[in-house]
Amino acid sequence: MNNGNIVEITNLKKGYDKGKIKALNGIDIQIRKGEFVSIIGPSGSGKSTLLNMIGALDTADDGLITVAGNDLMLKKDLSDFRSKKIGFIFQLHNLIPNLSVLENVIIPMYGNGYKSSHMSKRAMKLLKYVKLEDKAERKPTELSGGERQRVAIARALANNPSIILADEPTGSLDSKNGKMVLERLKELHEKENVTLIMVTHDMNVAAMAERTIEVLDGQVQT
Numbered sequence: 563m564n565n566g567n568i569v570e571i572t573n574l575k576k577g578y579d580k581g582k583i584k585a586l587n588g589i590d591i592q593i594r595k596g597e598f599v600s601i602i603g604p605s606g607s608g609k610s611t612l613l614n615m616i617g618a619l620d621t622a623d624d625g626l627i628t629v630a631g632n633d634l635m636l637k638k639d640l641s642d643f644r645s646k647k648i649g650f651i652f653q654l655h656n657l658i659p660n661l662s663v664l665e666n667v668i669i670p671m672y673g674n675g676y677k678s679s680h681m682s683k684r685a686m687k688l689l690k691y692v693k694l695e696d697k698a699e700r701k702p703t704e705l706s707g708g709e710r711q712r713v714a715i716a717r718a719l720a721n722n723p724s725i726i727l728a729d730e731p732t733g734s735l736d737s738k739n740g741k742m743v744l745e746r747l748k749e750l751h752e753k754e755n756v757t758l759i760m761v762t763h764d765m766n767v768a769a770m771a772e773r774t775i776e777v778l779d780g781q782v783q784t
């Protein structure tokens with residue numbers, strides 16, 4: 563991680579279906595540590611694919627990608643990188659339905675050598691942060707959409723990530739709940755200097771970021 567960039571992407575390519583679909587077709591992006599960037603573009607333009615590459619959920623075919631000093635093209639085991647550096651917030655929150663809210667927030671902390679009392683305490687603190695401490699013992703299915711998305715924020719923060727990747731975090735929410743989710747994310751960026759990379763269809767939401775990157779047909783529009 564030289565020159566203050568936490569994400570360095572050069573000519574990144576990713577194809578699906580034996581290369582017939584060029585999801586990413588030569589992407590170049592630099593993101594500074596602590597920056598809040600929104601990513602916009604039409605459906606199918608490659609936004610989620612790009613986010614998955616940055617979070618090492620999938621590997622690229624060609625090009626260079628370095629995130630928080632890790633060369634993701636080396637294809638070594640990146641589970642440690644994923645769990646300690648990255649917090650994911652997915653559009654459909656991906657909470658585990660038969661675990662309590664508290665347990666959902668604890669899950670990413672497993673395997674990091676913490677005592678269970680420490681993990682519970684930290685998870686409660688995060689639930690307090692998203693104003694859900696009174697719902698800790700409920701199941702996700704007993705919560706509203708906005709509350710579930712706030713649990714997803716708490717879970718994304720479990721391991722104190724330096725980067726939060728959010729894919730349409732407000733996509734399924736009404737404006738009031740969407741606003742609450744956004745305020746929490748913005749505050750994290752402002753107070754904790756977390757790097758926030760957020761995909762959105764909503765131009766008002768995109769405008770909250772310091773910079774907007776537009777993706778079209780797997781390339782950055784300039």
Ligand SMILES: Nc1ncnc2c1ncn2[C@@H]1O[C@H](COP(=O)(O)OP(=O)(O)OP(=O)(O)O)[C@@H](O)[C@H]1O
Pocket residue numbers: 578579583584585603604605606607608609610611612
């Ligand atoms: N697992 C996959 N297998 C095959 N093709 C895929 C796969 N994932 C994505 N694609 C294709 O890659 C392209 C980019 O998809 P991607 O999900 O990145 O788009 P997106 O910009 O996130 O769209 P949306 O706004 O609808 O979420 C699309 O043409 C899509 O159909």
Ligand SMILES: [Mg+2]
Pocket residue numbers: 609610611729
């Ligand atoms: Mg998508």
